[in-house]
Structure formats: structure tokens, C-alpha cells
Amino acid sequence: MSNVDYSEKIPNNVDLANDRTLQRALEHWQPRFLEWWREMGPNDFASVDVYLRTAVGVDAQGWAHYGTVKMPDYRWGIFLADPVANRTIGFGDSFGQPVWQQVPGEFRSQFRRLIVTQGDTEPASVEQQHRLGHTCPSLYDLRNLFQINVEEGRHLWAMVYILHAYFGRDGREEAEELLARHSGDIDKPRILGTFNEPIEDWLSFFCFCYFTDRDGKFQLKSLAESSFDPLARTCRFMLTEEAHHMFVGETGLGRIVRRTLEVMKEIGSDDPEAIRRQGAVDLPLLQRYLNFWFSSSLDLFGSEVSSNAASTFANGIKGRPDETTQYQDHVCADSTFEIEVPDGKGGVTKDTSPMRNAMNEVLRDAYIRDCEIGLKRWNIQIKRGGYKLELKLPSSRFRRAIGAWANVPTDLDGRPIDREELDRRMPGWLPSASDKAFVKSLMQRVVEPGKMAAWIAPPDRGINNLPVDYEYVRLN
Ligand SMILES: [Fe+2]
Numbered sequence: 001m002s003n004v005d006y007s008e009k010i011p012n013n014v015d016l017a018n019d020r021t022l023q024r025a026l027e028h029w030q031p032r033f034l035e036w037w038r039e040m041g042p043n044d045f046a047s048v049d050v051y052l053r054t055a056v057g058v059d060a061q062g063w064a065h066y067g068t069v070k071m072p073d074y075r076w077g078i079f080l081a082d083p084v085a086n087r088t089i090g091f092g093d094s095f096g097q098p099v100w101q102q103v104p105g106e107f108r109s110q111f112r113r114l115i116v117t118q119g120d121t122e123p124a125s126v127e128q129q130h131r132l133g134h135t136c137p138s139l140y141d142l143r144n145l146f147q148i149n150v151e152e153g154r155h156l157w158a159m160v161y162i163l164h165a166y167f168g169r170d171g172r173e174e175a176e177e178l179l180a181r182h183s184g185d186i187d188k189p190r191i192l193g194t195f196n197e198p199i200e201d202w203l204s205f206f207c208f209c210y211f212t213d214r215d216g217k218f219q220l221k222s223l224a225e226s227s228f229d230p231l232a233r234t235c236r237f238m239l240t241e242e243a244h245h246m247f248v249g250e251t252g253l254g255r256i257v258r259r260t261l262e263v264m265k266e267i268g269s270d271d272p273e274a275i276r277r278q279g280a281v282d283l284p285l286l287q288r289y290l291n292f293w294f295s296s297s298l299d300l301f302g303s304e305v306s307s308n309a310a311s312t313f314a315n316g317i318k319g320r321p322d323e324t325t326q327y328q329d330h331v332c333a334d335s336t337f338e339i340e341v342p343d344g345k346g347g348v349t350k351d352t353s354p355m356r357n358a359m360n361e362v363l364r365d366a367y368i369r370d371c372e373i374g375l376k377r378w379n380i381q382i383k384r385g386g387y388k389l390e391l392k393l394p395s396s397r398f399r400r401a402i403g404a405w406a407n408v409p410t411d412l413d414g415r416p417i418d419r420e421e422l423d424r425r426m427p428g429w430l431p432s433a434s435d436k437a438f439v440k441s442l443m444q445r446v447v448e449p450g451k452m453a454a455w456i457a458p459p460d461r462g463i464n465n466l467p468v469d470y471e472y473v474r475l476n
């Protein structure tokens, strides 16, 4: 079961050859996907050779094969993690019963909406990153960008497979729509806000991988708990690919910090202007980018209190990340969760919500803790360099557009402030026009093997035990 069949038109480990109707439907979708990739993907690089990994199995160990591929020839396919024998439902009202191999009719539209929303983010990110290749800071980074792009394309396949295989005609229509919406499109935008934000520079790209892909990790982890077993298995395998995307974000930002500290040491100053004159990113600027992408990504979890979250949990559709290992009470019928909400008088008050209704917040809290890890690491580097500055995540109340804190003016610490103060101080908290212009000026492409742009340190090691100066992308 776990071996992938590459002799098929669509590589898969789901025995597609034995389901002619499904196979035909997906083979019909395949050229549309390729057309979308040509139009919206990194197509200026269609003819270059890229050192990419491809899935050859679904075991945690050794699932990937590395080799040189032209991106349009990448073997996008359908890979589900192996089934767990006698798996039972891990949470909600049907706790302990056998998992479902088909979607129960009464939950069909809830499932469909979740799968479509997840599926929509995958091609969206490819569209957002569409032109980044032209300004890569190194061949190593260029290869990582392309690896992420092809894998997000594969994640789209993962969701389209579920739609086609389990949602009949509706599913096929949704699969078409996934290629019809586009990031930032006025008429047909992507479903979630963050996925319509342009990513025009590599600092934003690394922030996106660090914060937004991490939201993806948490969503996938909670869908990997789902009672609908094919969805759970699909998401479990997606998570193994996703880990690399977060690695790119974390090491990318870490390498920027390291380079900035080197420059600060060289010039003996932490003056932002002096650092910028050396072509590096000053830390206050980095902080403003963190503020932007973190606050934007927090909204992806939805409202603090949500009847929708309660019902997807109760119905066994979407659990909590690591449901089995992290929690004792998997039913949460009577437990409660305390949340902080605005008191309407410029202050903060505590509110108690039934636990099930607060599942978005439970997820968001876990996500925030995960986001802290990288910052701690970078702050240790900064401290070792002898500087007092600390990078910090803003409060989860800051700059929210969804939920209890939507459009409530607060400072970075989440302290409610009046609108006039917000307007006055916000430019210092988010990337300014001149920050963006400066970052843009840094985006000069560096494509000599092993060489790095002046604003980023080299990685500690190369890909798959190859040296850092390996020619990961052959441009001609
Ligand atoms: Fe993804």
C-alpha cells in the first residue's frame, strides 16, 4: 500500500487504476492543473533543472527521492499515509466508534467547506510567490522556493483527490473552482485574507513560511485527527512535506538575524541607517515584518468563540492537534475555556465559553506557543552578540480583523488604545513604505553557486547532505 506507483499517469498509492471513473475524472482535471501551473506558477523557470525531492513512499523514514527535475515534469500525485488498523474516532460525540471510510451525509457540507478552504490555500501560495525566483538570494534558496511551490501544488492534488473521490459532482465542481480563484484577484480572490497578500520580497516569503505555513501545519494536524479516515490520512502525509516549509521559514529568518548581527559587529553600531548602508536588514525592520505576518496569520484561526468550531468538534470532523497525546478529555461536553475579550469601555474582561465553542482559540494558543520557539532561538543569537534588543510576537489582540478583537485598536502588547493613538503609532509597528522600498532594493538576484546576498547568512548545511555551494538550480 505504501509504495507509490509511478508507472501511472497520476502517481498514486490509492490504487487509482482500479477505479476507472475516478481515474478518468482526475485525468481530465490534470491538464487543467498543468495549465494553471504554467500560467500562475514559477513559469519563467519552466526549463531550468532543479534539485527536488519527490515522494516515493509514505513512511516517515525515507519517503523522498532527490533528483534533478524540470518543474513542469514534477510527478504530482496522490499519496495517503498508510491506514491505522482499527482506528477509532478520537474526539467529539462519536468518540470511540470506528472511523468513517465515507462522508456521512449529514456532515457533507461541513466537510466540503473545510476541504475547499484548505485546498484553496495551496495554489494561492504558489500564486503569491509567482515572481520571487527572479530575486533569489542564492541558488540554495531558489531551490527551496521551488520545492515549496511544487509541494503546495501537490497539496492541491491531495485535496482535489478527496473532493473527486468522495463528493461526487459537487466535488468536481469545487476542484474546478480551486483553479479559477486567484490570489489577489478583484473578482475571484482566494478564500482567506492572508492568501491574497502579495509576497514580493524574500523577507515576506520567509515570514510567510514561518507564520502562515505554520497555520497550515495546525490546520492539517487538526484535520489529521478527523473521523473521516481518507481525509486524516491525506493530511498526515501532507504534514511530512509541510515540515520543510517551516524549516525554510525558520532558518531563513534566523540567517537574516545572523547576517545582521555580523554587520552590527563589523561596523560597531546598531543604528538602523548604518546597518542599511551595509545592505543588511536592521532588526527593528524585521520586527515590523514579524508584526505584520503574525497578526495576519492569527486571523486564519477564526473567531475566539464559534458555533461552527463547536459543531465540527462535536461531529468528529476537525479535532485538536495531537488530540490523542495532548489531551485527556476528548469529548469536552462540559468543560469551559476562559478568553479575554474587550469590555466595550476600553478595557479587557474575562469571558467563559464552553470548551467546544472555543476550539479555534485552543488551536490559536497552541500555534502561538509554536511561533515562540524560533523567536527564542533568534533572541539567544542577539543576546550572544551583546545586544539588548529582543524580537517579540505582538499580542494576539493586535491588528485583528476577525473575532472578539476585530477592529479594536490596541498597542503591540494588546492594551486597548484610542483610534487616534493607533493611527499615530501604527506606522512604527508595521512595515512602512520606506521599509518596503529598502527591502525591495535588497532584492538583487544572486545565482553563483554557494554565494549569498549581503542581507542573509549562508545556511549551516546544504540539502540532502550536499554542500551549500552545490548548483541546486541549473539556470541554463
Ligand atoms: Fe501546503
Ligand SMILES: [Fe+2]
Residues within 6 Å of the ligand: 152, 213, 216, 242, 245
Ligand atoms: Fe506549506
